[in-house]
Amino acid sequence: MATRGLTEYESEHCFKPGFLQIIGGGHRAGIIPCSEKSVYWFLTWIASEENKNVDESIEKMKDYAIRNLKNANVSEETIELIKQSEMGNVVSTPLKYRSPFSLLFSKITEDNVCVAGDALHATTPEIGQGGCMALEDSVVLARCLSEALLGSKKGGDGEYERIQGALKKFAKERRWRSIKLIALSYFVGFIQQNADPFMSFIRERLLTRLIANIYINFPIYDCGKL
Ligand SMILES: Cc1cc2nc3c(=O)[nH]c(=O)nc-3n(C[C@H](O)[C@H](O)[C@H](O)COP(=O)(O)OP(=O)(O)OC[C@H]3O[C@@H](n4cnc5c(N)ncnc54)[C@H](O)[C@@H]3O)c2cc1C
Structure with missing residues (x-):
């Protein structure tokens, strides 16, 4: 599950222009300043009997977030950030998981739909x-x-087949990149949200740098020109 909020300050806030991540204990939280006066935050957790009603209202959700962040010994400013934040009507959202293996074999396109x-x-x-x-x-x-349609007459001969062909090409180009992203989310989530003491030890000693590198490298990708 994930919740999120945005805090607008009247004057400049004290958060550095960077991505602060707080992980461990079965939770992940993040704080990202959007401008000098606004800061975005999120918290993800694994739904269980213990926390099943925390998203009944904004107040309960904020209390839950604050309790977990206090356990992680965050600064007083971070707690204030959550207290003052605006949260939309959607208090929490279930995170969807699509297995990378399913994407390996499933259809991304059919006829002229993708x-x-x-x-x-x-x-x-x-x-x-x-x-x-x-x-x-x-x-x-x-x-x-555009490669399939430019220069051809709208609704002309073979247009439907050309669109089908274009969508197949799209699916081929995007399949591996999509699989990588899903696998990355699962891998990072599994490691960061794991409360097991052994896994926490490995994460803190060995994997933090690896995950930071993955974060930095994934967006470095050239999808070509329009
Ligand atoms: C709080 C938050 C922060 C985020 N931060 C980042 C970030 O920093 N960087 C980043 O890369 N991504 C970020 N994302 C993710 C990003 O917003 C989404 O991945 C992206 O918007 C997905 O685009 P989309 O076009 O697939 O879907 P959407 O943007 O969800 O668009 C789907 C559209 O379809 C419409 N729709 C739904 N059902 C129907 C229907 N039946 N008929 C007609 N229309 C329909 C919806 O109204 C919507 O307009 C963030 C998301 C959230 C919620």
């Missing part, structure tokens, strides 16, 4: 790649369609 964006590769909030990947999809999709 899926793209979150519908193709749902991801977790801390990777910050859902929107970027949707934009990459749109560039590739527009390129494939």
Whole structure:
């Protein structure tokens, strides 16, 4: 599950322009300043009997977030950030998991229909790649369609088949990149949200740098020109 909020300050806030991640104890939280006066935050957790009603209201959700962050010994400013934040009507959202293996074999396109964006590769909030990947999809999709349609007469002979062909090309180009993103979200989520003491030890001693490198390297990708 994930919850999120945005805090607007009247004057400049004290958060550094970076991505602060707080992990461990079965939770993941993140704080990202959007401007000098606004800060975005999120918290993800694994739904269980113990926490099943925490998203009944904004107040309960904030209390839950604050309790967990206090356990992680965050600063007083972070607690204030949650207290003051605006939260929309959607207090929490279940995170969807699509197995990378299912994407390996399932159809991305059929006839003249295809899926793209979150519908193709749902991801977790801390990777910050859902929107970027949707934009990459749109560039590739527009390129494939334009190659198939430019110069041809609208509704002319073979248009339907050309669209089908363009969508197949799109699916081929985007399949592996989508599989990588889903696998990355699962791998990072599994490691970061794991409360097992052994896994926490390995994460803190060995995997933090590896995960940071993955975060930095994933967006370095050229999807080509329109
Ligand atoms: C709080 C938050 C922070 C985020 N931060 C980042 C970030 O920093 N970087 C990043 O890359 N990504 C980020 N994302 C993820 C990003 O917003 C999504 O991955 C991206 O918007 C997915 O694009 P999409 O076009 O696939 O889906 P959407 O943007 O969800 O668009 C789907 C559209 O379809 C419409 N729709 C739904 N059902 C129907 C229907 N039946 N008929 C007609 N229309 C319908 C919806 O109204 C919506 O407009 C964030 C998301 C959230 C919620």
